[in-house]
Amino acid sequence: MNTFVFQSPTKVCFGEYLSATAFEVAKDMGAERPLIITDKFLVASGILEPLLNGVRDGGVEPIIFSDVPPDSDVESVNRAAQFGLEQACDAIIAVGGGSVMDTAKAANICLSLGGDLLDYQGLNNIEDPLRPLVAIPTTAGTGSEVSFVAMIKDSAEHRKLVFGSRHLAPNVAILDPVLLISLPPKLTAATGLDALTHGLEALVATVTNSAVSDALAIESARLIFEYLPRATSNGDDMEARSATLVASTMAGIAFSNSGVGIIHALAHATGARFNTHHGITNAVYLPHGMRFNLEYSNAIYGRAARALGFSSSMDDNEASEALVKAVERLLKEVGLPTELKQLGVPEMNEEELQEWVNLVVEDPAIIFNPREASVEDIIGIYKRAY
Ligand SMILES: NC(=O)c1ccc[n+]([C@@H]2O[C@H](COP(=O)([O-])OP(=O)(O)OC[C@H]3O[C@@H](n4cnc5c(N)ncnc54)[C@H](O)[C@@H]3O)[C@@H](O)[C@H]2O)c1
Ligand SMILES: [Fe+2]
Incomplete structure (x- = not known):
């Protein structure tokens, strides 16, 4: 067996209405004035009330920063951190989708260590522990509540910046499925496909392959294949x-240890350039990226296909093709688009395509892809997905 390191420092708590305990959880880590980072829609929807009442019951008036747009950017992070400093906050409770959780993770860097956010971008540039962070996802997709990364948009440059460090892993993740009831079908499907992409890319990515990470990725994929159609068609289920x-x-823990790959690199570049949703963009690229990697990853994909019941063939090529077909069936079943043009991505001329390819090539996710991709390969996948 290969040498491997596996770590998942985040304490994970699951239960209906558990978001009401967020303040207690923060207090247990020594916090007295946690900053609640969320978005305007979630505040208006009323689903945060149990959490906010929990804070009030603890004798504190909630301190809320809710100015987080989808696909949050450097400016939003700086505003959140500035507000936290002004309010003398000593911890963060992030409650929202990936955009909110990533904003909170990045704002926590500035709140805890000071200085310019951009100085910390890249991998392993944060050397000290940050303030306590409780992450409460309201979408089921990004895994940011347990991951070591935050993806923040540089709006001026139309690119996604990666902040990656084990210090970015939240201290506690509270999984409260009640918060997801209001998530509309399209976002349910899109975020579910983000999670599936995390699992399927983690299985083949090259950071550290371990049976521990594979087990999480395969069981995560089984749950998505089985339950995403139900969650999409009946949000109250x-x-x-x-x-x-x-x-x-689970997929978040798997990819934090094993990495993602070319599908995420393509989705990051496309999302940053054309403002497409991360999960939907992954969904469109997923079958194409899997087919591109197939001959380099057929052993593990074949094993996954058999474990998930999509094939009984001992021929890995045949079995892994059955896995790709199962992904294509799932996309149809949950009603997601399968072509980039359906997402409003315009046709690019040669010069634009070249600029966009540079974003893909420079994305850190591509480093961990099992098969090296040339510029022609990337353009080929893009054209097949278009
Ligand atoms: N840090 C990581 O590990 C990681 C991994 C994958 C993706 N990401 C990032 O996460 C972001 C995408 O996050 P996302 O897919 O969760 O979407 P999102 O956070 O951008 O939210 C999308 C929309 O859904 C709404 N929403 C959220 N929860 C809701 C609920 N329960 N009911 C109704 N509406 C709700 C939000 O208000 C928002 O308008 C991207 O920026 C992506 O790059 C981060
Ligand atoms: Fe993702």
Whole structure:
């Protein structure tokens, strides 16, 4: 067996209505004035009330920063950190989708260590522990509640910046499926496909392959295949909401240890350039990226296909093709688009395509892809996905 390191420092708590305990959880880590980072829609929807009442019951008036847009950017992070400093906050409770959680993780860098956020971008540039962070996802997709990364948009440059460090892993993740009831079908499907992409890319990525990470990725994929259609067609189905939420966290732990690959690199570049949603963009690229990697990853994909019941063939090529076909069926079943043009991505001329390819090539996710991709390969995948 290969040498490997596996770590997952985040304490994970799952339960209906558990978001009400967030303040207690922060207090247990020594916090007295946690900053709650969320978005305007979630505040207006009322689903944060149990959490906010928990804070009030603890004798504190909630300190809320809710100015986080989807695909949050450097400016939003700086505003959140500035507000936290002004309010003398000593911890963060992030409650929202990946955009909110990533904003909170990046704002925590500035709040805890000071200085310019951009000085910390890249991998392993944060050397000290940050303030306590409790992450509460309201989408089941990104895994940011357990991951070591935050993806923040540089709006001026149309690119996604990566901040990656084990210090970015939240201290506690509270998984409360009740918060997901209001998530509309399209976002449920899109975020579920983000989680599936995390699991399927983690299985083949090259950071550290370990049986521990593979087990999480395969079980996460099983839960998504089984429950995402139910969560998408009936948002009140608590069993399905719970299963997809846990699956997303498991995939987050898997990819934090094993990495993602070319599908994420393509999705990051496309999302940054054309403002497409991260999960939907991954969904479109997923079958194409899997086929591109197939001959380098057929052993593990074949094993996954057999474990998930999509094939009984001992021929890895045949079995891994069955896995790709199962992904294509799932995309149809949950009603997601399968072509980039359906996402509003315009046709690029040669010069634009070249600029966009540079974003893909420079994305840190591509380093961990099992097969090296040339510029022609990337353009080929893009054209097949278009
Ligand atoms: N840090 C990581 O490990 C990681 C991994 C994958 C993706 N990401 C990042 O996460 C972001 C995407 O996050 P996302 O897919 O969760 O979407 P999101 O956070 O951008 O949210 C999308 C929309 O859904 C709404 N929403 C959230 N929860 C809701 C609920 N329960 N009910 C109704 N509406 C709700 C939000 O208000 C928002 O308008 C991207 O920026 C992506 O790059 C980060
Ligand atoms: Fe992702």
